[in-house]
Amino acid sequence: MAFINLKTKEIKIKIVYYGPGQSGKTTNLIYIYSKFRNQIRSKMISIDTFGDRTIFFDFLPFNLGQLNGFKIMVQLYTVPGQARYRATRELVLRGADGVVFVADMSKAKRKENIVSLKDLHHNLMKYNKRILNIPLVFQFNKLDLVKKNMPLLSTKRLDRDLNSKLKRPYFTASALKGYNVASTLKKITSMTISSLKND
């Protein structure tokens, strides 16, 4: 849940990057950090990585400065995607105000995307939240694989697989190249802030 301190005029929101293993959640954060570290003036904290795999989580806080008299802090988290780290995912998801679901566009990962979305649904239910109510943005990642002649799922297909009931905004992206990384973050942040009125 968002932290709103009316005395000190501070708003903190937590956004979690969710998705199957190796779909590019950490890459999203690394891109944001490496490109805009001078603007966001914060440090990315990567906890317990095993090679290039996240075992616990990555954390990138950044300050948006004063807006409407409020200090706004956005905290970005990633979860470990592999099935065996279910407990960690559940823990990181606790208190999330918005979720970016990073789906892998490669054809081989179609099933994993669906399983991961179901996992998100179950984990949210544990915190009495519904996937239909939480601010959620889809990011169909790894568009850059087209150049490597890898078979990719079409956006229509992905939308039908994951977003047919939810009808949430989605972006095709390449976290590695930075394509649509910022727009995904922009969308989820503004969605999360405007959803605070319902809390």
Added chain:
Amino acid sequence: MIKDMNTPAKKIDFDGLANQVAKRLDEIFELPAVRSKKQVQSDNNVILPRLDKLHKILLSIEFRDTDELSAKYLKQLEYLKRIFKNDKNLCTLINLQNNLCTYIMTYRKNSNPFAFKILRTSFNSMCDIFYAKNMKKNDRLKIINKEINQYNRFHRFVKNRSAAKKRKQAKRLLGREKNISGDPKITGQKSDQIIRESLIVGFFIKKATSDIKSYIRAELNKLRHELRVNTTIKRG
């Protein structure tokens, strides 16, 4: 969680705030990424993440030495080699790591634990040299010589060990040949043939003995059965 309930949170115009946030994010992300002079000079932006990645892989290799990790490590080294192609000192350290990594990749679990140690120290000294740009030439050379000496010692050790292993194997083979043929002057090809033949003969002997055993068991069972039948007839 809403603190300080004196001012109701509902008074905040969240929609307006969301618009402003979007604008601020536009400002942040649409600005060209500003790089400080130092960053431009050293091009740390490119190299530091690579070194960080290398470090992570290195730590992982020590826990589980898979081909995948070693291959990744080699890939990163290749990239760094391209960057540091003008710096001979760093290149030698990269080459050392390259050799060690290929050694670990080929021998996997059987690789000498000393290889991991040298890999780690050479990586650390590479980082030391990279970070301390104002290091004197002599100091640099000292570090590199230390690493090279360590590597050479390790290389010699591994070479001697493998030679000793080969010698042992050869001795064992010769011993077998003596047992089989009794003639120590048998050439390599012949000894191979003899070993193969002995293996085949051994296999057949095993099979024959097992057949004989099963035949004897069956006969004994038949006898037992007949004895039982005879005793029941006598009692009757």
